[in-house]
Amino acid sequence: MSANEDSNAYWSANVRLILISLVIWALVSFGFGIILRPLLSGISVGGTDLGFWFAQQGSILVFLALIFFYAWRMNQLDKEHGVDEE
Amino acid sequence: MDQFTLNLLFVGASFALYIGIAIWARAGSTSEFYAAGRGVHPVTNGMATAADWMSAASFISMAGLIAFTGYDNSSFLMGWTGGYVLLALLLAPYLRKFGKFTVSEFIGDRFYSPTARLVAVICLLVASITYVIGQMQGVGIAFGRFLEIDAFWGLLIGACVVFAYAVFGGMKGVTYTQVAQYCVLITAYTIPAVFISLQLTGNPIPALGLFGSTESGEPLLAKLNQIVTDLGFAEYTAAHGSTINMVLFTLSLMIGTAGLPHVIMRFFTVPRVSDARWSAGWTLVFIALLYLTAPAVGAMARLNISDLMWPNGTNAEAVSVEQIETDPEYAWMATWQKTGLLGWEDKNGDGRIQYYNDANADLQAKAEANGWKGNELTNFNRDILVLANPEIASLPGWVIGLVAAGGLAAALSTAAGLLLAISSAVSHDLLKGQLTPNMSEKSELLAARISMAAAIVVAVLLGLNPPGFAAQTVALAFGLAAASIFPALMMGIFSTRINNSGAVAGMLAGLVVTLLYIFLHKGWFFIPDTNSFTDADPLLGPVKSTSFGAIGALVNFAVAYVVTNMTKETPQHIKDLVESVRVPRGAGQAVDGH
Incomplete structure (x- = not known):
């Protein structure tokens, strides 16, 4: 059944996109903001280090970009796979 | 004009505006009461969700907690924004496609079990009431300040105002009122921050001023570090707490954000599935405007206080x-x-x-x-910092009045949204869905209003002995939502296998274990001196009670998986339901499930 195959392809493309996005999500917050902060301590930003910037500002900006990217890409996928709302 | 009159004027004018809007958009039918007939544009919905979301915790409490601890409390910033990524990617579009009114309706249908729906209602009530306690604290402080009375009387007066205000309209009244509240609260938060940033760094954008330099050319954060260490306090930008606890705390806040019913409910009100995705993004845009300013407010206030002393x-x-x-x-x-x-x-x-x-x-x-x-x-008290901030920086009187109005807008909008979630859980899910299915629309609305009143009374009683500063109380609510609701929703969408028994066992395990951990550290029902452990020396190594939600969520997932494997497979029609939720096509107007 091609319809079924296509909806499987749509779903796995979606899951792949979600996974990539969540890796970035975790990297900027738990990674750069907390766990990897000591590694970034050499890069200074306004009187402190890059990890502090990620924890208090950078991660929020990346989150924003991620959500809009996901919404844009999913709307494309909806159309490609013919599952968008008419 | 003296400050007291000025405060009354600002608070009074903003209230008149909200009540006017609430009356203008009064809910007629149950459908309008819960979901505003699904006619809300994503940007409008984003703004209203932002107001609904940003509560006394974000507005009144958060910057104060950051100011006095510095980097260690960055968890609030990352946690309360990062949750929107989870919401946008993992939940919002699918729940909109499913097309029902409440979170527990989805859980009940997906796990083909009235018990699952009942358990979801209980989880939702526990998390929401804990959340309302935090709001009441904020309301108490704000009323206490602008009426210049004790915070306890402020709390009682605030409770009456919240109640009178929440029964007026349903979601529709609330949606447009919340747009107005967003405008008030973001103006009130930004204006003093801009003034203070200009005073200290010459940069009109507080978020840039935070990483900017003071008049002498020294970076603001370096100067702050110097002053606080001179006074014997911990360095502002350095990490002091346990890394594990910080990761778990941030994760709890993130998962909790995506599991809070009053936030999820907002995504039922957009017209289309693709709008649900955009709406989450717009919500975060409006939230980020405050969250990018908050760390600047905290750092600059700390500097000003030290300078004054x-x-x-x-x-x-x-x-x-x-x-x-x-x-x-x-x-x-x-x-x-x-x-x-x-x-x-x-x-x-x-x-x-x-x-x-x-x-x-x-x-x-x-x-x-x-x-x-x-x-x-x-x-x-950390919770007074934001409200006192314009006074600390000697800003003009109208700014102080504006901030009082903003703080109340933040607390009221969230309290109203939560009360709506609580009342719909009781009247729609519990009474109409389970106990008295033949209830008329009129008595359903009456039951909704009675449950709002009951929720306020419980929140005030428990709020007399709050388990922490407002944002910390709210963090506990997030832990509870993280441990109970979020895993059930996520498994319901991303797995066709998890069955009714698995979901029920998972939610109960997550809720009970998290509630137990909180009560062991904060006292049973938050009554002082009934706790066996303290957050300074927690039961599980570095894991504080506010951080336990992430572990509770893990327990929920694990229990659900194991129980599912031991019990009967999910029926085919449910698997088909899950498949249909995953594709946007065919999402019509949502219907009442009865």
Whole structure:
């Protein structure tokens, strides 16, 4: 059944996109903001280090970009796979 | 015009605006009451969700917690914004496609079990009521300040106002009111921050000012680090707590954000599935406007307070009692003293108030040499920082009035949204869905309003002994939502396998274990001295009670998986339902499930 195959392809493309996005999500917050902060301590930003910037500002900006990217890409996928709302 | 009249004027005018809108958009049918007929544009919905979401915790409490701990409380910033990524990617579009009114309806249908729906209602009530406690604290402080009375009376007056306000409209009234509230609260938060950023760094954008330089060319954060360490406090930008606890705490707040019913409910109100995705993004845009400003507010306020207490630098004499009592720059201290949330005491009788960290061993010698007998700024409730901030920076009176109105807008909008979620859980899911299915629309609306009143009474009673500052109380609510609701929703969408027994067992396990951990550390029902452990020395290594939600969620997933494997497979029609939720096509107007 091609319809079924296509909806499987749509779903796995979606899951792949979600996974990539969540890796970035975790990297900027738990990674750069907390766990990897000591590694970034050499890069200074306004009187402190890059990890502090990620924890208090950078991660929020990346989150924003991620959500809009996901919404844009999913709307494309909806159309490609013919599952968008008419 | 004196400050008291000015505050009343601003608060009164903003209230008149909200009530006017609520009356204009009064809900007629149950469908309008819960989901505003699904006619809300994503940007409008984003703005309303942002107001709904940003509560007393974000507005009144968060910057204060960051100000006094610095980097370690970055968890609030990352956690409360990062949750929207989870919401946008993992939940919002699918729940909109499913097309029902409430979160528990989805859980009940997906797990083909009235028991699952009932358990979801219980989880939702526990998390929401804990959340309302935090809001009530904020309302109490804001009313206490602008009426210049004790915070306890502020709490009682606030409870009456919240109730009167929440019963007026349903979601539709609330949606447009919340758009107005967003505008009020973001203006109120930004204007003083811009003034203060200009004063300290010359940069009109607080988020840039935070990483900018002071007049002398020294970076703001470096100067702040210097001053707080001089006074014996922990360095502002350095990490002090446990890394594991910080990761778990941030994760709890993130998962909790995506599991809170009153936020998820908002995504039922957009017209289309693709709008649900955009709507989450717009919500975060409006939230980020405040969240990018908050760390600047915290750092700059901390600097201003230290400067006020040590007007000639940390190596000169401290501020004198006489100056605090007579200098208009210090007038805010006397007004806040009336709320019982700020206090000072000249312990060594030298006529000056020394503000320093008396628990720091390195400062003992200096203290002895100077004849200091302990920190004399004896009480500084973190929750007053944002409201007091414009006064601390000697900003004009109208800014102070505006901030009072903004703080109340934040607390009220969230309290109203939560009460709506609570009332729909009781009247729609519990009564109509389970106990009395033949209930008329009219009695359903009546039941909704009665449950709102009951929820406020419970929240006020428990709020008399709050388990922490407003944002910390709210963090506990997030832990509960993280451990109970989010895993069930996520498994319901991303797995066709998890069955009714698995979901019920998972939710109960997550809720019970998290609630138990919280009560063990914060006291049973938050009653003082009934706790067996403290957050300074928690039961599980570094894991504080506010961070346990992430572990609770893990327990939920694990239990659901194991129980599913031991019980009967999910029927085919449910698997088909899950498949259909995953594709946007065919999402019509949502229908009532009965």
